[in-house]
Amino acid sequence: MPYQRRPDFLPFTRPMVGEEEIAEIIDTIHSGWITTGPKSAAFEEKLKAYNGVPHCLVMNSATTAQEITMQVLEIQPGDEVITTSLTWVSTLSTVVLQGGVPVLVDIDPVTLNIDPAKLEAAITPRTKGIIPVHLTGLPCPMDEIWRIAEKHGLWVIEDAAQAMGAHYKGTKIGGNPRSIMSVYSFHPNKNMTTGEGGAIAFFNGDYESRIKRLRFHGIDRDAWKRFAKEGSPHTEVYEPARKANFMDLQAAMGLHQIDKLDGFNARRGVLFHRYLELMKDLDEVMLPWPGDADHGHCYHLFVLRIHPEKVGLDRDAFVAALKEENIGTGIHYRPAHIHPWYRDFYAAHPAHLPKDGLPHSEWSGERLLSLPLWPGLGEADQDQVVAAIRRVIAHAKVASRIIL
Numbered sequence: 001m002p003y004q005r006r007p008d009f010l011p012f013t014r015p016m017v018g019e020e021e022i023a024e025i026i027d028t029i030h031s032g033w034i035t036t037g038p039k040s041a042a043f044e045e046k047l048k049a050y051n052g053v054p055h056c057l058v059m060n061s062a063t064t065a066q067e068i069t070m071q072v073l074e075i076q077p078g079d080e081v082i083t084t085s086l087t088w089v090s091t092l093s094t095v096v097l098q099g100g101v102p103v104l105v106d107i108d109p110v111t112l113n114i115d116p117a118k119l120e121a122a123i124t125p126r127t128k129g130i131i132p133v134h135l136t137g138l139p140c141p142m143d144e145i146w147r148i149a150e151k152h153g154l155w156v157i158e159d160a161a162q163a164m165g166a167h168y169k170g171t172k173i174g175g176n177p178r179s180i181m182s183v184y185s186f187h188p189n190k191n192m193t194t195g196e197g198g199a200i201a202f203f204n205g206d207y208e209s210r211i212k213r214l215r216f217h218g219i220d221r222d223a224w225k226r227f228a229k230e231g232s233p234h235t236e237v238y239e240p241a242r243k244a245n246f247m248d249l250q251a252a253m254g255l256h257q258i259d260k261l262d263g264f265n266a267r268r269g270v271l272f273h274r275y276l277e278l279m280k281d282l283d284e285v286m287l288p289w290p291g292d293a294d295h296g297h298c299y300h301l302f303v304l305r306i307h308p309e310k311v312g313l314d315r316d317a318f319v320a321a322l323k324e325e326n327i328g329t330g331i332h333y334r335p336a337h338i339h340p341w342y343r344d345f346y347a348a349h350p351a352h353l354p355k356d357g358l359p360h361s362e363w364s365g366e367r368l369l370s371l372p373l374w375p376g377l378g379e380a381d382q383d384q385v386v387a388a389i390r391r392v393i394a395h396a397k398v399a400s401r402i403i404l
């Protein structure tokens with residue numbers, strides 16, 4: 001069939017919110033209680049059961065959740081936390097906001113995740129912990145990370161923002177007590193959403209009351225009970241804190257999204273493997289690793305890397321050409337150390353980068369783009385994405401031959 005440009009724009013992702021969520025939101029409004037309350041508590045119970053963790057507290061975003069983990073673990077000015085550059089900047093910013101220093105190590109170019117072989121060289125007497133990021137929904141090699149952390153007395157916090165439903169060696173991400181805490185995100189782009197939202201999962205119950213305080217004004221009682229019959233009208237503030245609570249309006253979505261998550265992820269997996277099959281002959285692009293039994297992918301993102309010298313376009317031009325074909329893509333991510341603030345910071349403090357730099361993070365960061373992937377994407381949409389990619393490559397080759 002001759003190529004035809006898609007008439008309407010195809011976004012790279014779209015949230016899957018159905019009638020159950022809508023009915024629950026309406027029920028929440030009718031109940032007279034729309035902010036933090038019984039539905040938020042019920043959602044926390046579902047998250048614990050799903051991930052196999054004894055404690056899980058929800059709040060307004062994963063970014064706030066990450067900030068609170070730094071506060072609870074009492075990061076002091078100058079304390080070092082090791083992570084990767086190929087992540088959303090909040091992984092680093094939340095360390096900086098608490099006065100800490102994000103120390104960067106390079107990624108494994110196959111997985112885009114932290115390379116455990118590079119970890120030990122980054123450890124100093126000031127290192128407190130490691131934040132591995134399960135980028136694209138592909139679990140990091142946790143056994144190696146935990147082994148090194150335990151050997152050096154460091155904590156591990158998993159950035160599981162993209163990893164709801166992913167599993168490592170048979171355990172859900174966040175469900176292994178060798179990590180002190182794990183953080184999930186329910187932003188609309190993630191595999192399940194509450195509009196905005198995040199959560200901290202953890203095993204040590206001693207953190208529970210502090211995290212509750214830090215998410216809500218420094219008060220650690222369930223505030224909504226103040227308004228119920230059994231509540232006392234008095235509150236006590238134990239420390240100054242932000243307001244980052246989660247609304248029952250959000251929980252109304254989460255209660256149904258989590259029931260649908262395995263179905264969503266199964267469909268994402270089908271589409272992910274279908275992309276691999278549809279593009280297996282294309283040597284102008286690098287296809288992502290789909291994980292294996294130990295590294296159970298939740299297929300959050302399908303990240304393609306292009307070979308600009310074979311395509312005849314750089315990544316930004318390739319993305320622009322796909323947009324002309326009405327195909328939306330995302331960039332996950334520009335390496336954090338390239339952003340102006342971090343560029344200046346590491347220029348002033350080069351000891352917090354590896355001696356040989358971050359060549360794999362930079363190489364991939366310049367070449368990657370995320371293709372449309374969400375459970376409602378149809379096979380015909382996917383065929384159109386791949387046809388547009390082939391067309392862009394073919395045109396770029398013709399154009400580069402003309403220029404030569």
Ligand SMILES: *Cc1c(COP(=O)(O)O)cnc(C)c1O
Binds near residue numbers: 060064087159162185
């Ligand atoms: C989305 C994301 C975050 C931030 O999540 P929010 O809920 O939007 O604050 C942090 N880290 C990674 C890797 C993410 O993908």
